[in-house]
Amino acid sequence: xxxxxxxxxxxxxxxxxxxxxxxxxxxxxxxxxxxxxxxxxxxxxxxxxxxxxxxxxxxxxxxxxxxxxxxxxxxxxxxxxxxxxxxxxxxxxxxxxxxxxxxxxxxxxxxxxxxxxxxxxxxxxxxxxxxxxxxxxxxxxxxxxxxxxxxxxxxxxxxxxxxxxxxxxxxxxxxxxxxxxxxxxxxxxxxxxxxxxxxxxxxxxxxxxxxxxxxxxxxxxxxxxxxxxxxxxxxxxxxxxxxxxxxxxxxxxxxxxxxxxxxxxxxxxxxxxxxxxxxxxxxxxxxxxxxxxxxxxxxxxxxx
Ligand SMILES: Nc1ncnc2c1ncn2[C@@H]1O[C@H](COP(=O)(O)OP(=O)(O)OP(=O)(O)O)[C@@H](O)[C@H]1O
Numbered sequence: 205x206x207x208x209x210x211x212x213x214x215x216x217x218x219x220x221x222x223x224x225x226x227x228x229x230x231x232x233x234x235x236x237x238x239x240x241x242x243x244x245x246x247x248x249x250x251x252x253x254x255x256x257x258x259x260x261x262x263x264x265x266x267x268x269x270x271x272x273x274x275x276x277x278x279x280x281x282x283x284x285x286x287x288x289x290x291x292x293x294x295x296x297x298x299x300x301x302x303x304x305x306x307x308x309x310x311x312x313x314x315x316x317x318x319x320x321x322x323x324x325x326x327x328x329x330x331x332x333x334x335x336x337x338x339x340x341x342x343x344x345x346x347x348x349x350x351x352x353x354x355x356x357x358x359x360x361x362x363x364x365x366x367x368x369x370x371x372x373x374x375x376x377x378x379x380x381x382x383x384x385x386x387x388x389x390x391x392x393x394x395x396x397x398x399x400x401x402x403x404x405x406x407x408x409x410x411x412x413x414x415x416x417x418x419x420x421x422x423x424x425x426x427x428x429x430x431x432x433x434x435x436x437x438x439x440x441x442x443x444x445x446x447x448x449x450x451x452x453x454x455x456x457x458x459x460x461x462x463x464x465x466x467x468x469x470x471x472x473x474x475x476x477x478x479x480x481x482x483x484x485x486x487x488x489x490x491x492x493x494x495x496x497x498x499x500x501x502x503x504x505x506x507x508x
Contacts (some may be wrong), residue, residue: 237402293337
């Protein structure tokens with residue numbers, strides 16, 4: 205089922221900055237990563253989906269609804285966790301999340317019950333009556349997630365949910381997001397400049413660079429087998445490279461690996477023969493998979 209669809213979506217800010225350019229994408233339900241370097245246009249896309257910003261040109265639909273003209277309808281079905289922290293320090297998580305539930309239109313008792321439930325889901329049930337000002341960064345991120353969940357949305361938009369967290373906090377947050385997506389049946393868009401994080405927990409990816417779509421697809425399709433074989437021997441790598449070149453292969457060394465084009469069905473056998481003739485201990489011979497990072501031309505995103 206398509207949950208988000210855009211057609212030639214473009215956003216230009218005052219001053220002439222084009223944050224999104226001609227973005228056309230259809231996204232199916234699931235846990236979706238929205239990845240791109242800082243400034244790629246991720247937050248702008250999220251804000252347009254929420255009806256917080258109007259597109260300069262093009263169309264966007266969330267569950268078939270236009271956030272520009274039917275903002276309330278979209279917001280009833282979408283929970284939003286903003287990138288920046290705007291939590292009131294002097295109220296408890298329970299009070300705050302209840303308040304956010306009331307703002308979403310829940311009656312008082314239902315808002316209180318849903319707030320407790322949302323805080324339990326994010327692991328803050330025991331601490332829910334403490335003032336937010338005394339919370340750690342990880343706990344504050346969880347409060348932000350709980351307030352996004354309180355009105356029982358069908359889609360969560362999470363803007364850089366692991367911002368400011370240490371490695372253990374990141375892991376815990378990613379596990380939680382994965383659980384929400386898989387156990388609660390809520391679709392989640394996780395916006396991040398950290399590709400590695402998003403690859404770990406998402407079914408599909410929307411990759412953007414400079415406001416333009418690089419690719420939107422399922423991760424397993426992005427990482428399909430390539431036509432390159434990776435060969436690794438425990439010793440004698442240079443000798444093997446020379447032998448393979450002599451056998452007509454275009455060999456590219458990469459660290460401890462030799463990358464060899466899979467040019468014919470006999471390539472496996474010819475490589476095995478070269479290894480056997482040199483009597484080298486073969487550690488690995490397999491077909492390389494494409495990496496999602498290959499999509500990006502900027503090192504910043506590709507490296508993480
Ligand atoms: N209100 C604004 N006015 C002018 N330019 C803006 C505004 N908001 C964002 N931009 C610019 O639009 C581009 C995209 O910004 P956006 O915040 O959407 O990117 P992002 O991928 O979310 O990056 P980050 O991870 O740093 O938040 C950037 O060049 C940014 O400087």
